[in-house]
Amino acid sequence: MDQAPIVTRFAPSPTGRLHLGHAHCALFAQMHGDRFLLRLEDIDPTRCRPEFEAGILEDLAWLGLRWEQPVRRQSDHLDDYAAALARLDSMGLIYPCFCTRKDITDAGNAPHGPDGAIYPGLCRHLSASQRAERRATGQPFALRLDMAAATKRTGPLSWHDRNVGTVVAQPELFGDVVLARKDVPTSYHLAVTVDDALQDVTLVTRGEDLFASTHVHRLLQALLELPVPAYAHHRLLTDAAGRRFAKRDRSLTIEALRKAGHSPAEVQAMAGFSESNLQ
Numbered sequence: 142m143d144q145a146p147i148v149t150r151f152a153p154s155p156t157g158r159l160h161l162g163h164a165h166c167a168l169f170a171q172m173h174g175d176r177f178l179l180r181l182e183d184i185d186p187t188r189c190r191p192e193f194e195a196g197i198l199e200d201l202a203w204l205g206l207r208w209e210q211p212v213r214r215q216s217d218h219l220d221d222y223a224a225a226l227a228r229l230d231s232m233g234l235i236y237p238c239f240c241t242r243k244d245i246t247d248a249g250n251a252p253h254g255p256d257g258a259i260y261p262g263l264c265r266h267l268s269a270s271q272r273a274e275r276r277a278t279g280q281p282f283a284l285r286l287d288m289a290a291a292t293k294r295t296g297p298l299s300w301h302d303r304n305v306g307t308v309v310a311q312p313e314l315f316g317d318v319v320l321a322r323k324d325v326p327t328s329y330h331l332a333v334t335v336d337d338a339l340q341d342v343t344l345v346t347r348g349e350d351l352f353a354s355t356h357v358h359r360l361l362q363a364l365l366e367l368p369v370p371a372y373a374h375h376r377l378l379t380d381a382a383g384r385r386f387a388k389r390d391r392s393l394t395i396e397a398l399r400k401a402g403h404s405p406a407e408v409q410a411m412a413g414f415s416e417s418n419l420q
């Protein structure tokens with residue numbers, strides 16, 4: 142019997158031009174898949190810009206990457222995230238959180254998780270009428286996952302990472318994560334999980350800086366009854382001084398390297414891939 146094709150994706154946010162670190166990520170994804178998809182993670186309207194989106198498509202094509210159509214743009218699919226939130230709400234697993242950053246800091250001594258301070262749970266304890274009252278005043282609110290209730294519901298979970306094998310999910314490290322922000326009706330964790338399922342991605346490839354996020358994504362898959370892809374978290378490409386590439390490193394954007402006269406093959410090699418390992 143034929144094996145199902147491996148579907149991978151590259152999912153950049155159009156908040157700047159792509160640099161060598163992104164090129165590594167994109168080439169890694171394409172190399173590991175039989176089918177390769179592109180997704181633009183543009184849910185943050187304050188940081189994402191159309192010119193960066195155009196730049197991403199231009200840079201990837203110049204580098205020699207070929208992806209299937211259509212490209213999924215997250216801002217076109219807010220209904221999908223709303224449907225997932227409605228489902229979690231019907232299960233009694235999310236609650237509105239009106240706290241400001243200051244409220245959380247003032248609550249004192251919050252231990253830190255992979256996404257920063259663990260939410261001390263202030264709004265988890267509001268009664269239904271207190272919630273309704275605050276909503277009525279028009280106070281902005283985020284939606285948080287009640288982590289204890291969610292993990293109790295699913296029981297223990299694990300996923301398979303190609304580099305480290307079976308990983309026991311520890312979503313509780315994050316506390317009550319935000320699933321919809323005050324300014325955006327979804328969050329990275331929710332949108333990525335829903336999209337990977339809707340795009341039939343079977344192997345999620347991304348940098349090891351996002352390894353811990355998979356704990357939360359695995360939990361959301363279980364709650365929303367979504368298929369569970371395999372994972373490959375790769376090492377992050379670093380510059381000569383051992384530092385990660387960042388958007389601030391203008392000289393090492395794909396655009397700058399192209400304008401400096403480098404060929405696509407040279408930039409692929411700088412991103413850690415030579416012709417032979419891309420065949």
Ligand code: GLU
Pocket residue numbers: 152153154182333346347351
């Ligand atoms: N959009 C994320 C980023 O720009 C990557 C998402 C993912 O691969 O899960 O780093």
